[in-house]
Amino acid sequence: MEPSLLDQGLELPQELTFCLQNAFPDARLVDEGLQAGPFDADYLLVDGDGRLLLVLVEQESGAPVALRTLDLLAALPHLTQWLPRLLDDSALDWEQAPEVVVVGTGGDPALEERLEVMIGDLRLFMLCEAVTRKASGAWLSEVFLNGDASRECGPPVAAGLDSTSEERLAFLTDRLTRIDDEVQVEERGGQIRWRVRGALLARARSDQGRLVGWAGSSSEIDLSSTAGVEEFLESCVGRVVDLLEEHSGDEPALQQFEIVPRDPGMTLSPEELDAFRVP
Numbered sequence: 514m515e516p517s518l519l520d521q522g523l524e525l526p527q528e529l530t531f532c533l534q535n536a537f538p539d540a541r542l543v544d545e546g547l548q549a550g551p552f553d554a555d556y557l558l559v560d561g562d563g564r565l566l567l568v569l570v571e572q573e574s575g576a577p578v579a580l581r582t583l584d585l586l587a588a589l590p591h592l593t594q595w596l597p598r599l600l601d602d603s604a605l606d607w608e609q610a611p612e613v614v615v616v617g618t619g620g621d622p623a624l625e626e627r628l629e630v631m632i633g634d635l636r637l638f639m640l641c642e643a644v645t646r647k648a649s650g651a652w653l654s655e656v657f658l659n660g661d662a663s664r665e666c667g668p669p670v671a672a673g674l675d676s677t678s679e680e681r682l683a684f685l686t687d688r689l690t691r692i693d694d695e696v697q698v699e700e701r702g703g704q705i706r707w708r709v710r711g712a713l714l715a716r717a718r719s720d721q722g723r724l725v726g727w728a729g730s731s732s733e734i735d736l737s738s739t740a741g742v743e744e745f746l747e748s749c750v751g752r753v754v755d756l757l758e759e760h761s762g763d764e765p766a767l768q769q770f771e772i773v774p775r776d777p778g779m780t781l782s783p784e785e786l787d788a789f790r791v792p
Contacts, residue, residue: 563604681724
């Protein structure tokens with residue numbers, strides 16, 4: 514079996530590697546053990562979108578993970594001023610705000626309530642275990658905080674957009690769901706991201722009130738113009754085709770049809786020909 518993306522990075526506890534890989538299938542370990550004054554992070558990952566994931570794992574000893582989370586969230590606005598020099602990884606997209614991922618192990622029964630009142634891009638996972646006489650297993654189960662629930666109320670909107678850009682964003686979402694009915698949209702870190710079957714399809718954000726976006730491997734596209742919208746949608750179609758080709762092996766093989774030549778001759782019945790005759 515080929516190693517997972519996290520296995521190819523630095524050393525992680527095997528159980529945690531398995532759990533994180535299932536929770537973030539396209540993630541890769543960049544570094545670990547970040548210490549910077551009042552805040553820290555156990556593991557630093559980059560996901561398939563190029564976004565930095567700062568992972569905090571609840572420990573039996575040491576500072577409470579809720580307090581560590583609060584310190585890390587407070588430091589997020591300043592990280593991009595110096596962290597890129599520390600993490601020399603070309604896959605990281607520093608235009609996206611880092612995301613804090615907390616892994617709870619059950620040490621703090623009130624952890625969910627403590628995190629719900631915090632402001633920031635934050636996700637909570639609880640480490641779950643199952644044991645039988647012959648085997649044991651573990652996985653991460655996401656706990657949806659109140660901040661995440663609010664995203665389900667109406668279409669996601671990137672912060673800082675004017676009404677015209679918001680309408681254009683809704684139009685793009687409608688068009689993308691026509692391209693593929695499995696397209697999902699979410700807002701994270703000030704960005705709108707469209708996914709299809711879990712893979713990133715496209716993303717957009719506000720640039721001083723102007724809507725800009727990326728689709729697949731395209732460069733930045735100005736979505737305030739009709740030409741930009743058309744280019745964006747064309748790139749999205751190409752991205753969907755690429756994803757279908759990448760996953761074609763996961764689907765049953767398409768039935769093959771052979772085109773059999775036939776002799777030229779009459780293809781319409783006499784009755785059908787009569788219908789075309791002019792009286």
